[in-house]
Amino acid sequence: ASYIANAGGGALSPLDMKTIGELAPTLFADRQGRSGLMAPWANGKNGKEYRATMGKKAIAGIFSVGIEDKYRWKDSVQSGDEMRLWVADGMAHGLRPWFTKFNAKIIDRRWLPVVEEIYKWHFANEAYLRNERSFARVGMVFSQQTAAFYGGEKARALVEDPALGFYQALIEARIPFEMVHDRLLDRQHTAQFRTLILPNIAALSSLQCEQLREFVESGGNIVATYETSLYDEWGVRRKDFGLASVFGVSFAGGVKGPLLNSYLSLQKDSTGAYHPLLAGFEDATRIINATNQVEIKPVSQKFFSPLQIVPSYPDLPMEAVFPPPVTTHNPGVVIRESGPGRVVYFPGDIDRTFWEVLDVDHAKLLRNAVLWATNETAPASVEGQGVLDISVWGQKNSMTVHLVNLTNPMMMKGPVREVIPIANQSVRIQIPKGSRVARAKLLVAGKTIPFKSEQSFILLNVPSIDVHEVIALDFAVQAIEGI
Numbered sequence: 264a265s266y267i268a269n270a271g272g273g274a275l276s277p278l279d280m281k282t283i284g285e286l287a288p289t290l291f292a293d294r295q296g297r298s299g300l301m302a303p304w305a306n307g308k309n310g311k312e313y314r315a316t317m318g319k320k321a322i323a324g325i326f327s328v329g330i331e332d333k334y335r336w337k338d339s340v341q342s343g344d345e346m347r348l349w350v351a352d353g354m355a356h357g358l359r360p361w362f363t364k365f366n367a368k369i370i371d372r373r374w375l376p377v378v379e380e381i382y383k384w385h386f387a388n389e390a391y392l393r394n395e396r397s398f399a400r401v402g403m404v405f406s407q408q409t410a411a412f413y414g415g416e417k418a419r420a421l422v423e424d425p426a427l428g429f430y431q432a433l434i435e436a437r438i439p440f441e442m443v444h445d446r447l448l449d450r451q452h453t454a455q456f457r458t459l460i461l462p463n464i465a466a467l468s469s470l471q472c473e474q475l476r477e478f479v480e481s482g483g484n485i486v487a488t489y490e491t492s493l494y495d496e497w498g499v500r501r502k503d504f505g506l507a508s509v510f511g512v513s514f515a516g517g518v519k520g521p522l523l524n525s526y527l528s529l530q531k532d533s534t535g536a537y538h539p540l541l542a543g544f545e546d547a548t549r550i551i552n553a554t555n556q557v558e559i560k561p562v563s564q565k566f567f568s569p570l571q572i573v574p575s576y577p578d579l580p581m582e583a584v585f586p587p588p589v590t591t592h593n594p595g596v597v598i599r600e601s602g603p604g605r606v607v608y609f610p611g612d613i614d615r616t617f618w619e620v621l622d623v624d625h626a627k628l629l630r631n632a633v634l635w636a637t638n639e640t641a642p643a644s645v646e647g648q649g650v651l652d653i654s655v656w657g658q659k660n661s662m663t664v665h666l667v668n669l670t671n672p673m674m675m676k677g678p679v680r681e682v683i684p685i686a687n688q689s690v691r692i693q694i695p696k697g698s699r700v701a702r703a704k705l706l707v708a709g710k711t712i713p714f715k716s717e718q719s720f721i722l723l724n725v726p727s728i729d730v731h732e733v734i735a736l737d738f739a740v741q742a743i744e745g746i
Contacts, residue, residue: 284316295327310356311442324358328374337365351731355665412498428618436630468496472505479604484636520555553611568594649685
């Protein structure tokens with residue numbers, strides 16, 4: 264007998280996802296639609312979290328044709344575009360669509376043509392949805408043990424919100440990435456990644472810390488925030504970071520916050536240049552700081568931080584609005600190269616703060632941190648206006664790039680009223696070694712498109728995207744090798 268729960272997922276899930284991944288033949292993501300402040304990419308996030316432990320097993324995303332709300336309007340009907348966007352983002356990240364209709368009576372028929380359209384497209388393009396591998400080189404770690412033993416009743420604020428903030432920043436940066444379960448940090452499960460992101464993954468065992476050290480020593484990169492590794496797997500605070508040798512700093516004994524009216528001051532290096540972390544900030548003097556901060560001390564005297572903390576100072580009364588005199592400034596970020604690996608550590612909860620206030624400077628800072636750490640050409644880059652969720656997949660004889668258009672005034676609150684198309688997206692795709700592209704197609708537009716070959720890359724233009732577009736590259740060779 265098998266019990267297959269239609270639940271599970273991320274850090275806040277009550278199910279042990281590692282064990283579920285080992286035992287369950289399949290799993291259904293029962294996140295039927297958006298409500299409250301849920302972003303439209305949340306369905307794709309669920310798919311990534313499932314695949315982090317389920318691997319290549321078939322997984323499905325249950326979506327409702329009705330409105331998902333605490334008031335339980337089960338005879339309701341969602342707007343067609345809201346359904347299309349939700350399902351498209353799930354499919355882009357490996358979920359098979361599975362619709363549900365409460366109450367067997369069809370009272371409002373408006374959902375029928377939308378569901379029919381979704382399934383007809385899925386059937387017509389099924390060969391391009393048989394994904395064998397993701398080409399993403401960035402992985403974001405999520406931790407159920409951190410949620411349970413460190414977060415506890417405050418897990419949503421301490422654990423989930425940092426992850427949501429970093430997730431949103433990566434979406435805005437158009438960086439393809441996957442989710443990684445913290446109990447699967449062995450080489451087998453992290454080999455595909457160039458960079459691992461640790462958004463306040465506070466509770467890590469000695470074994471997990473050792474796995475992350477080995478990841479960096481073998482050439483991998485890490486971007487971490489706030490109290491990452493400051494607690495053991497049971498939520499007991501350590502005397503020092505478990506990853507102190509990786510970060511290059513030690514815990515100085517305190518955590519401050521919430522900080523009011525605190526800033527990060529931009530610093531040039533000894534050559535008078537800004538670090539790549541500060542790209543796009545050249546005309547800025549300071550940016551706002553995170554609202555909570557871990558006190559740290561460098562382990563080496565040869566230490567430079569491109570961001571220095573301006574401590575909190577009064578914002579009222581007006582005659583008192585000036586920073587206090589200080590002789591030393593604490594680092595707002597730690598950047599180091601550890602052998603072949605690169606490390607960026609933010610002692611502040613910059614990702615959680617970004618999710619709360621959505622400050623554009625924090626989005627740029629998190630993007631720059633990942634780009635500098637990764638230090639290689641992305642498997643796919645897309646230039647143009649708008650907000651896109653991007654995934655890059657390989658099939659037996661093809662490669663696909665999903666582009667989900669999240670550009671909408673209702674992206675962060677309320678159901679979509681209408682689709683806002685975006686135009687002229689310039690796409691650059693890295694082709695696997697040993698493969699040659701014979702044809703390029705747009706699966707939603709239903710047409711072939713011209714492309715240009717440039718060394719190991721394919722360059723093409725997508726003229727318009729409504730809800731979703733999929734670039735499909737058919738290979739003239741059979742095997743897909745690693746990039």
